[in-house]
Amino acid sequence: MGKYNFDEQINRYNTSSLKWDFNLERGKQKDILPFWVADMDFKLPNEILNPLSKKLNEGIFGYSECSSNYYNAVSNWFNTHYGINVSKENIIVTPSVIFSICTLIRILTKENDSILISEPVYYPFKESITINNRKTIISNLVIENDKYVIDYKEFEKKIIDNNVKLYILCNPHNPVGRVWDKLELGKIIDICKRNDVFIISDEIHADFIYNKEFFSIGLFDYDKKVIVSAPTKTFNIPGLKISNTIIYDKTLYKKYKIELDKIGYSQQSFFGLYATIYAYSYGEEWLKELKEYIYNNIIYIEKYLKDKLPKIKLIKPEGTYLIWLDFKKYNLTDKKIDDLIINKAKLWFDSGLIFGESGSNYQRINVATSRILIDKMLDSLYKTFKDL
Numbered sequence: 604m605g606k607y608n609f610d611e612q613i614n615r616y617n618t619s620s621l622k623w624d625f626n627l628e629r630g631k632q633k634d635i636l637p638f639w640v641a642d643m644d645f646k647l648p649n650e651i652l653n654p655l656s657k658k659l660n661e662g663i664f665g666y667s668e669c670s671s672n673y674y675n676a677v678s679n680w681f682n683t684h685y686g687i688n689v690s691k692e693n694i695i696v697t698p699s700v701i702f703s704i705c706t707l708i709r710i711l712t713k714e715n716d717s718i719l720i721s722e723p724v725y726y727p728f729k730e731s732i733t734i735n736n737r738k739t740i741i742s743n744l745v746i747e748n749d750k751y752v753i754d755y756k757e758f759e760k761k762i763i764d765n766n767v768k769l770y771i772l773c774n775p776h777n778p779v780g781r782v783w784d785k786l787e788l789g790k791i792i793d794i795c796k797r798n799d800v801f802i803i804s805d806e807i808h809a810d811f812i813y814n815k816e817f818f819s820i821g822l823f824d825y826d827k828k829v830i831v832s833a834p835t836k837t838f839n840i841p842g843l844k845i846s847n848t849i850i851y852d853k854t855l856y857k858k859y860k861i862e863l864d865k866i867g868y869s870q871q872s873f874f875g876l877y878a879t880i881y882a883y884s885y886g887e888e889w890l891k892e893l894k895e896y897i898y899n900n901i902i903y904i905e906k907y908l909k910d911k912l913p914k915i916k917l918i919k920p921e922g923t924y925l926i927w928l929d930f931k932k933y934n935l936t937d938k939k940i941d942d943l944i945i946n947k948a949k950l951w952f953d954s955g956l957i958f959g960e961s962g963s964n965y966q967r968i969n970v971a972t973s974r975i976l977i978d979k980m981l982d983s984l985y986k987t988f989k990d991l
């Protein structure tokens with residue numbers, strides 16, 4: 604028994620929760636359990652909540668700016684967790700990772716330029732490209748020995764054929780759970796170097812790695828790279844709207860600041876700043892136990908499926924708190940699978956298709972929740988699919 608109780612069930616209805624209340628707003632019944640959007644059903648530990656409550660009780664929430672405490676906390680986290688040096692001069696604070704990706708797209712490319720992504724991948728990548736009037740080029744990941752990998756030949760061909768300017772890397776890769784290893788990243792960088800392609804590396808899931816080493820793109824010698832990251836997945840604070848963009852190139856850093864001025868963004872969220880400082884300073888022990896809890900959920904689900912629903916195949920994640928399930932053995936359409944999951948099993952997953960056509964017949968499940976809900980989910984899944 605650890606110090607923290609991740610089994611505690613917290614009623615999240617009527618908390619303006621996208622994950623829980625949006626469900627109702629869409630006219631769906633309250634009995635549909637949500638396992639979709641990547642936010643966790645766990646409460647922050649007192650080590651972080653207490654100093655944050657103190658800030659709340661001070662009662663003044665004027666304009667706030669990043670203090671040296673903020674930069675030190677971020678820099679220390681990046682150094683101790685990812686082995687990279689970042690300082691105030693490299694860090695730009697924005698409200699979210701997708702905000703930053705959209706901003707970078709506008710700075711680094713022109714309208715109609717081609718931007719590459721590796722599908723299946725977090726769908727807002729494509730949305731960010733499209734909404735900014737750029738062209739999405741897709742290189743599909745391929746499965747080799749139950750593991751998603753990059754087909755480097757095809758990857759480079761797509762870059763050359765489409766004059767690609769920018770690649771958005773997802774590391775760890777949502778939804779397939781890959782944590783790209785050193786060799787793989789080296790190959791990606793070599794190809795991008797050869798073809799003068801800028802890389803945005805989305806490393807928001809980097810604190811959820813299981814039995815593997817995480818290599819940030821910051822460790823590699825390539826000038827044309829930016830890291831987008833945040834404490835929001837790690838500490839479940841996406842509602843506080845904060846993220847960090849790491850820019851090494853001074854000219855790009857300046858351009859980014861000007862772009863922020865152009866859209867009228869200046870000061871940061873008061874609670875976002877303080878939550879980041881407290882989480883990165885006092886959240887280590889909680890995070891360690893949290894990761895164990897989530898990893899145990901993954902192993903538990905893997906065993907359950909093997910024993911009771913062997914037609915559903917789990918692609919075991921090396922990172923993230925999301926699992927990717929293959930329903931191909933049922934020979935059903937995506938529409939039918941979605942329909943069974945929502946209307947019969949009364950569960951809300953993310954349909955694989957939203958991550959790209961190669962996500963057809965897959966479902967993504969967020970397992971950052973209590974074991975009690977995982978049990979309920981598995982039970983419903985069993986009742987729905989056992990005889991199919």
Ligand SMILES: Cc1ncc(COP(=O)(O)O)c(C=O)c1O
Nearest residue numbers: 641699700701725777805807846
């Ligand atoms: C890979 C990835 N990037 C970005 C985000 C969203 O980050 P933000 O809320 O800071 O835009 C998510 C959320 O699930 C994600 O999985």
